Amino acid sequence: MTSVVHRLKRPILYLMGPAYVVAGVLHFVVPDLYAQIIPPIFPAPLALVYLSGLAEIAVGVGLLVPRTRYYAAWGTVALLLAVYPANIYMATSGVVIDGMPGGGDPSAVVRWGRLPLQGVLILLALWYTKPKPESA
Numbered sequence: 303m304t305s306v307v308h309r310l311k312r313p314i315l316y317l318m319g320p321a322y323v324v325a326g327v328l329h330f331v332v333p334d335l336y337a338q339i340i341p342p343i344f345p346a347p348l349a350l351v352y353l354s355g356l357a358e359i360a361v362g363v364g365l366l367v368p369r370t371r372y373y374a375a376w377g378t379v380a381l382l383l384a385v386y387p388a389n390i391y392m393a394t395s396g397v398v399i400d401g402m403p404g405g406g407d408p409s410a411v412v413r414w415g416r417l418p419l420q421g422v423l424i425l426l427a428l429w430y431t432k433p434k435p436e437s438a
Contacts, residue, residue, distance in 0.1 A: 311429065314426065315365060315371075315430065318362075318365055318378075318427075319363065319366040320366075321362070322358045322359070322362030322378070323358070323363060324362075325355075325362075326354075326358030326359035326360075326362060327359065328355070329352060329356075330352065330355055333351045333352065333355075334400075335401050335402070336354075336388075337350075338397060338400065339389075339397065339399065340391070341387050341390075341391040354381065354384070357377070358381065360374070360377065361374045361377045365378065365430065372430070374430075375427045375428070375429075375430035376427075376431055378424075379428060379431075382424050386420055389417055390417065392408070392413050392416065393416065393417055
């Protein structure tokens with residue numbers, strides 16, 4: 303079982319890295335979409351959207367480079383923790399998100415589903431902070 307899981311580690315990495323890059327780029331393509339879910343307690347929501355977009359691009363690229371993977375994985379954990387308040391706000395505030403692709407507002411399932419998904423993404427990032435197991 304362990305060897306099956308470890309065989310998935312590389313393909314998951316090659317999904318994660320580009321996914322973070324794409325997500326980061328989208329922060330620049332549709333920044334107002336992301337700014338809507340920044341809790342009002344935080345200042346300068348648009349600046350935070352751009353900053354988190356840059357961070358996502360950086361960790362996405364960093365995950366794909368073996369020399370930076372360890373640090374990028376820890377950066378991913380930090381990033382996911384930093385943006386968690388936005389996911390909580392989106393789930394609990396009832397904010398209507400204007401400009402969603404397809405014209406619809408995310409369902410309650412999507413809003414609340416993002417919260418445990420964040421935990422899964424953190425666990426995946428932590429997986430890349432561990433050294434490779436020794437071969438027998």
